[in-house]
Amino acid sequence: MTTEFPSTPTSDLWKPNRQRSQRVELIVKLIFGAFAFVSIVTTLGIIETLIFETFKFFQEVSLWQFLTDDKWTPLFKSAKFGIFVLISATVMTSTIAILVALPLGLLSAICLSEYATPKVRGILKPALEILAGVPTVVYGYFALLFVTPLLQKFVPGLQGFNALSAGMVLGIMITPLVASLSEDAIYSVPRSLRDGAYALGATKRETITSVVLPAALSGIVSSLILAISRAIGETMIVTLAAGQNPRLGLNPLVPVMTMTAFIVQVSLGDTPAGSLAYKTIYAVGMTLFTITLALNVFSFWFVRRFREKYE
Amino acid sequence: MTIDNPQNFGSDRPSEASNFNINLAGRYKLDRIFESLTWIAVAIALLVLATLIIDVLADGLPRLSWDFLNNFPSRKPEQAGLKSALFGTIWVMSVVAAVSFPLGVGAGIFLEEFAGDNWLTRIIEININNLAGVPSIIYGLLGLQVFVRYMEPLTGGRSILSGGFTLALLILPIIIVSTREALRAVPDSLRLAGFALGANRWQVVREHVFPLAIPGILTGTILALSRAIGDTAPLITIGALTFISFLPEGLQSPFTVLPIQVFNWVSRPQREFHDNAAAGIIVLMVVLLLMNATAVFLRNRFQKKAS
Numbered sequence: 001m002t003t004e005f006p007s008t009p010t011s012d013l014w015k016p017n018r019q020r021s022q023r024v025e026l027i028v029k030l031i032f033g034a035f036a037f038v039s040i041v042t043t044l045g046i047i048e049t050l051i052f053e054t055f056k057f058f059q060e061v062s063l064w065q066f067l068t069d070d071k072w073t074p075l076f077k078s079a080k081f082g083i084f085v086l087i088s089a090t091v092m093t094s095t096i097a098i099l100v101a102l103p104l105g106l107l108s109a110i111c112l113s114e115y116a117t118p119k120v121r122g123i124l125k126p127a128l129e130i131l132a133g134v135p136t137v138v139y140g141y142f143a144l145l146f147v148t149p150l151l152q153k154f155v156p157g158l159q160g161f162n163a164l165s166a167g168m169v170l171g172i173m174i175t176p177l178v179a180s181l182s183e184d185a186i187y188s189v190p191r192s193l194r195d196g197a198y199a200l201g202a203t204k205r206e207t208i209t210s211v212v213l214p215a216a217l218s219g220i221v222s223s224l225i226l227a228i229s230r231a232i233g234e235t236m237i238v239t240l241a242a243g244q245n246p247r248l249g250l251n252p253l254v255p256v257m258t259m260t261a262f263i264v265q266v267s268l269g270d271t272p273a274g275s276l277a278y279k280t281i282y283a284v285g286m287t288l289f290t291i292t293l294a295l296n297v298f299s300f301w302f303v304r305r306f307r308e309k310y311e
Numbered sequence: 312m313t314i315d316n317p318q319n320f321g322s323d324r325p326s327e328a329s330n331f332n333i334n335l336a337g338r339y340k341l342d343r344i345f346e347s348l349t350w351i352a353v354a355i356a357l358l359v360l361a362t363l364i365i366d367v368l369a370d371g372l373p374r375l376s377w378d379f380l381n382n383f384p385s386r387k388p389e390q391a392g393l394k395s396a397l398f399g400t401i402w403v404m405s406v407v408a409a410v411s412f413p414l415g416v417g418a419g420i421f422l423e424e425f426a427g428d429n430w431l432t433r434i435i436e437i438n439i440n441n442l443a444g445v446p447s448i449i450y451g452l453l454g455l456q457v458f459v460r461y462m463e464p465l466t467g468g469r470s471i472l473s474g475g476f477t478l479a480l481l482i483l484p485i486i487i488v489s490t491r492e493a494l495r496a497v498p499d500s501l502r503l504a505g506f507a508l509g510a511n512r513w514q515v516v517r518e519h520v521f522p523l524a525i526p527g528i529l530t531g532t533i534l535a536l537s538r539a540i541g542d543t544a545p546l547i548t549i550g551a552l553t554f555i556s557f558l559p560e561g562l563q564s565p566f567t568v569l570p571i572q573v574f575n576w577v578s579r580p581q582r583e584f585h586d587n588a589a590a591g592i593i594v595l596m597v598v599l600l601l602m603n604a605t606a607v608f609l610r611n612r613f614q615k616k617a618s
Contacts, residue, residue, distance in 0.1 A: 233446020
């Protein structure tokens with residue numbers, strides 16, 4: 001159906017140009033759709049790159065060596081590729097980090113959502129979030145040049161580079177993540193559950209520990225897992241403060257080398273593409289990617305499986 | 312009817328009457344201890360933040376001067392400065408903003424306004440969630456392979472362009488998510504009014520929805536950019552140099568940025584370089600603070616206009 005317009009001199013201005021606007025819309029839609037596709041391409045790119053170079057790595061080094069060697073010396077003449085040397089360091093720093101972040105983050109979350117008045121909460125929450133916005137290289141500086149000298153006064157035998165202070169500062173870094181995600185979970189527990197507990201004679205602490213926290217458990221656990229995954233992938237703190245000495249074992253007082261620190265060490269040197277060292281950082285990256293991806297997927301699954309739904 | 316012991320609440324076993332002991336005073340005492348513990352946890356976190364800031368200021372402030380900002384890096388700590396790192400950061404962040412803003416906002420608009428709820432959008436959504444959890448150093452490995460090696464003729468290898476592209480990919484998920492949230496906050500009645508006037512979807516988005524969503528989008532973008540500015544690991548991986556004594560001449564020139572310069576100074580043994588690092592951290596934190604303040608300012612300003 002065509003629309004009749006009065007034939008005045010300006011009538012052309014009023015004519016709708018549907019075809020043109022539909023064409024424009026289609027073009028915009030295609031372009032923006034392509035933009036949305038960039039995220040898929042990024043993922044594929046990451047996976048392709050890692051698999052491609054890791055595959056070439058395993059043509060020179062056997063998987064058996066990679067998993068069972070007890071030394072990590074890929075840059076030496078007698079190269080050894082025991083990935084568990086690096087994994088042990090990563091596990092150690094992340095464990096220390098979570099030992100710091102779990103009590104700090106969870107208790108802060110409880111404080112913010114249960115005890116603080118809305119006004120105080122409005123001040124404290126952004127203040128805690130500043131901690132999350134501090135660049136990690138700043139934390140590295142703090143760990144190496146403030147926390148380590150401080151700890152050396154109390155902990156005998158603590159070396160200049162060590163997993164302990166790196167892990168503790170890592171824990172401070174992920175505390176806001178734990179706090180804010182756990183707080184969301186705790187906050188969304190409905191009031192009626194709390195009222196029920198009060199009506200049964202429970203005190204506020206009893207209500208929190210035996211009713212609210214169990215109800216928010218899925219959110220809390222998933223926040224912890226995400227925080228662990230963040231700690232495992234963190235680079236600058238452990239590179240600066242934990243050192244560059246690949247060492248198998250769980251002694252937090254001596255220098256160690258995490259997976260991320262190794263990638264940085266190789267990247268700082270001049271590594272020609274195609275060399276074994278170049279392939280090695282991709283093999284290490286692949287290991288790191290697999291571990292963090294598994295943790296993230298597990299966290300999503302956990303929330304879906306165990307979330308308590310209240311209407 | 313038996314009265315259950317309130318302390319055994321939740322257990323199936325009926326308690327014996329002799330166990331019945333309310334002990335209110337003791338429980339309230341525990342309550343107070345618990346509450347103080349939660350406050351102590353918050354206090355510790357904030358105390359660490361304060362200590363960090365004071366420590367950096369104490370070490371770095373004496374070193375901060377115009378010369379420090381205007382000198383190139385040097386082997387002599389007292390002559391070393393931030394000039395190349397500052398310019399490098401500005402160059403790289405311009406590339407990051409120019410690439411990630413249109414890509415992220417476009418993708419956000421597509422997912423929120425154009426694409427329906429089908430398997431493709433759901434895959435993209437899950438994918439974006441997963442990408443947000445990938446460690447930043449992995450993006451560095453991607454950038455090293457794709458931008459530095461495969462696209463060398465275009466990017467010039469370990470250049471500003473490669474670094475900018477890598478960081479843009481890193482913050483893309485954040486921008487997409489905040490764009491979608493900003494669009495979702497625009498009431499549907501506006502869209503319906505637009506459709507009722509005969510506008511098609513793109514016209515409605517362009518003229519009505521997008522202008523209202525701009526403050527949210529800008530805030531999210533600036534916060535994402537401030538994350539990119541502080542992120543060091545991917546740039547080290549793609550091979551940003553730590554010692555550059557010239558200004559970048561173009562997009563294909565080698566570069567250094569503030570956090571990498573700080574990293575370099577921290578990892579040197581001499582104490583004087585550590586003070587330089589602290590001064591560099593102050594500059595970096597001031598830049599971050601300014602960006603965050605801009606985000607807050609923009610949000611307030613646009614919010615007033617829209618209402």
